[in-house]
Amino acid sequence: MCDNCGCETTEENIFLPKEAKIIKAVQATADVKLFTLKMADGYIHWDPGQFLEVSLFGYGEIPIGFASSPTRPESFDIAIRTVGRVSGAINKLVAGDSMFLRAPLGTGFPINLLRGQDVIIVAGGIGLCPTRSLIQYIMDRRDEFKKFTLIYGAKNPSQQMFKDELATWKKSSDIDFYDIVDKADENWKGEVGLITSLFAKTNLNPETRAVICGPPIMFKFVVMELNKRGIKNENIFLDLERRMKCGVGKCGHCQINDQYVCVDGPVFPLSKAKQLEEAL
Amino acid sequence: MKNYYLSENDFSDFVTRMISTKELIAPIAKGPRFVFSKIKSPSEIRLDYDVTILPPKKEFFPPRQNLVKFSSKGYEGCIDPKEKILFGVHPYDVKGIDITDTVFENNKKDMNYLANRRAATIVASNIQKVSSRAFWDTVGADIKAKGHDAFLTKISDGYHFQTLTTKGDALISCGKFTAATEKQSSEAKKVNESVNGTCPEKLKHSSKDIAKKVRDSFSKKEMWDKMAQRCFSCGTCNIVCPTCYCFDVQDKWNVDQTSGVRTRYWDSCLTEEFSKISLGAGHSENFRESRGSRYRHRIMRKAAYLNETLGGPACIGCGRCSSGCTANIADPVEAINTIMEVK
Numbered sequence: 001m002c003d004n005c006g007c008e009t010t011e012e013n014i015f016l017p018k019e020a021k022i023i024k025a026v027q028a029t030a031d032v033k034l035f036t037l038k039m040a041d042g043y044i045h046w047d048p049g050q051f052l053e054v055s056l057f058g059y060g061e062i063p064i065g066f067a068s069s070p071t072r073p074e075s076f077d078i079a080i081r082t083v084g085r086v087s088g089a090i091n092k093l094v095a096g097d098s099m100f101l102r103a104p105l106g107t108g109f110p111i112n113l114l115r116g117q118d119v120i121i122v123a124g125g126i127g128l129c130p131t132r133s134l135i136q137y138i139m140d141r142r143d144e145f146k147k148f149t150l151i152y153g154a155k156n157p158s159q160q161m162f163k164d165e166l167a168t169w170k171k172s173s174d175i176d177f178y179d180i181v182d183k184a185d186e187n188w189k190g191e192v193g194l195i196t197s198l199f200a201k202t203n204l205n206p207e208t209r210a211v212i213c214g215p216p217i218m219f220k221f222v223v224m225e226l227n228k229r230g231i232k233n234e235n236i237f238l239d240l241e242r243r244m245k246c247g248v249g250k251c252g253h254c255q256i257n258d259q260y261v262c263v264d265g266p267v268f269p270l271s272k273a274k275q276l277e278e279a280l
Numbered sequence: 281m282k283n284y285y286l287s288e289n290d291f292s293d294f295v296t297r298m299i300s301t302k303e304l305i306a307p308i309a310k311g312p313r314f315v316f317s318k319i320k321s322p323s324e325i326r327l328d329y330d331v332t333i334l335p336p337k338k339e340f341f342p343p344r345q346n347l348v349k350f351s352s353k354g355y356e357g358c359i360d361p362k363e364k365i366l367f368g369v370h371p372y373d374v375k376g377i378d379i380t381d382t383v384f385e386n387n388k389k390d391m392n393y394l395a396n397r398r399a400a401t402i403v404a405s406n407i408q409k410v411s412s413r414a415f416w417d418t419v420g421a422d423i424k425a426k427g428h429d430a431f432l433t434k435i436s437d438g439y440h441f442q443t444l445t446t447k448g449d450a451l452i453s454c455g456k457f458t459a460a461t462e463k464q465s466s467e468a469k470k471v472n473e474s475v476n477g478t479c480p481e482k483l484k485h486s487s488k489d490i491a492k493k494v495r496d497s498f499s500k501k502e503m504w505d506k507m508a509q510r511c512f513s514c515g516t517c518n519i520v521c522p523t524c525y526c527f528d529v530q531d532k533w534n535v536d537q538t539s540g541v542r543t544r545y546w547d548s549c550l551t552e553e554f555s556k557i558s559l560g561a562g563h564s565e566n567f568r569e570s571r572g573s574r575y576r577h578r579i580m581r582k583a584a585y586l587n588e589t590l591g592g593p594a595c596i597g598c599g600r601c602s603s604g605c606t607a608n609i610a611d612p613v614e615a616i617n618t619i620m621e622v623k
Contacts, residue, residue, distance in 0.1 A: 014390060015348060016348060057542070242555070258585035
């Protein structure tokens with residue numbers, strides 16, 4: 001910060017990552033690994049919905065959302081699905097190893113607009129990971145929010161993540177939690193079908209603030225359900241997925257219209273996303 | 281701002297002295313065309329060039345730039361600016377550099393670019409020959425070239441040299457400059473004004489009107505698809521563009537397999553891979569899958585998206601994309617004049 005006007009004058013190398021130590025690494029599903037991390041220099045501050053560029057030298061960098069809440073600052077979680085070369089290499093790491101991070105990046109969930117309101121989070125597949133930063137935040141500061149609903153859809157029971165937490169949420173009176181799978185296995189006793197079918201179970205007030213994170217195809221149908229219940233587009237927030245390569249609004253890969261998803265997002269109000277023709 | 285004069289006979293000594301103090305980059309001939317290159321001798325310089333194959337941005341933002349070096353012992357950044365003089369830059373390319381300065385300053389400062397930029401002294405020069413696809417006199421015509429340290433103009437019996445910054449002033453000690461007479465300064469002014477209106481291609485509307493109409497044409501899918509019909513998605517238009525700054529970042533191991541570099545490479549939004557993300561299990565999602573949508577993105581970026589940030593279009597009218605395009609469809613003049621006419 002500059003002494004005169006408080007403007008950002010930092011001239012550090014924005015591409016130089018910082019080291020983080022892996023405290024714990026567990027398989028969340030067959031192809032998703034959950035890492036609990038601590039910065040080697042001990043310091044990091046983030047908001048729910050912000051993201052990191054996670055890297056391993058010699059392999060590359062990938063954008064990953066924070067999967068835990070800043071209300072639990074002693075460490076932080078990220079979940080990585082094995083998709084390509086970088087994620088594959090990172091997911092071979094174990095507790096005690098290091099990874100290299102640039103964070104926090106982007107604009108997260110608008111906590112100030114959610115505070116004091118009914119909130120619904122709709123998470124599809126791996127979309128539960130970035131939204132978990134907000135779920136934990138709301139659960140930790142439960143008094144600051146009104147009714148809290150969470151809807152979670154997974155492909156099949158084996159793809160469900162954070163099973164212990166799901167069980168806790170199911171029992172908790174602090175959260176109306178509903179989950180569903182596209183395809184059941186022989187042990188599954190819950191709901192089967194599309195995520196949108198769970199809306200029949202909810203009782204949403206039109207002033208509810210909604211957060212959606214999941215595969216792009218899911219957005220359209222979830223938005224229809226929300227709109228049907230009188231929820232306005234300015235109160236619906238989307239966590240968009242794009243190729244956020246540099247994370248600092250330079251490289252151009254995540255650009256939608258004149259917006260850089262990695263700086264202006266990844267969270268956008270639907271009312272704004274609707275004006276960005278390539279967003280949805 | 282100070283005005284100097286240098287005689288034709290003293291030009292060579294001036295260049296030799298500059299070479300002895302810093303790396304000097306200037307236009308030279310390469311076959312029938314021209315490139316910005318490191319100069320060893322004054323005779324190589326071709327100030328009568330029309331346009332160079334690549335714009336001078338490569339001196340600050342090279343096609344390959346190492347960002348981080350790593351080894352088993354640790355890692356460090358690669359910012360290591362070299363002082364250089366970029367000599368003989370046409371005013372349109374000065375505008376291009378001003379644009380990349382702005383975008384690399386914006387949001388978070390990118391010192392990998394800015395350190396190189398700050399270590400450079402830029403000497404602009406008058407346009408002696410207009411290239412066959414140029415339209416710099418009708419694009420963002422109200423925007424003045426700025427950011428250069430000095431301006432060299434060829435006048436009847438030598439050169440008029442205007443210094444604009446302390447870096448520009450520092451060059452005076454390299455040559456036998458005398459104070460320019462009023463006559464010499466007014467001749468230089470006339471020389472520079474005389475090229476206006478001589479570009480072979482012309483935009484017919486103001487930047488403001490173009491930005492609005494282009495922006496409003498976003499959903500004319502058929503029009504964009506038609507314009508991009510012959511596009512090879514090769515990305516040449518991006519590679520030769522002075523205002524394109526997109527890049528990809530890749531890690532590479534050295535042969536020892538323990539050390540390596542993280543490098544950024546110029547990237548092109550016209551290529552199919554540019555906006556593609558992998559979803560795993562062989563699935564992917566491409567947010568600009570059709571050639572039409574990628575072609576549209578480029579025109580939007582040049583004519584509309586960045587105008588607010590830059591105070592004008594992100595195109596400087598050099599015509600490099602027009603002459604570089606294999607399918608001859610990249611020409612912004614043709615594209616924009618067409619868009620302006622479509623109802």
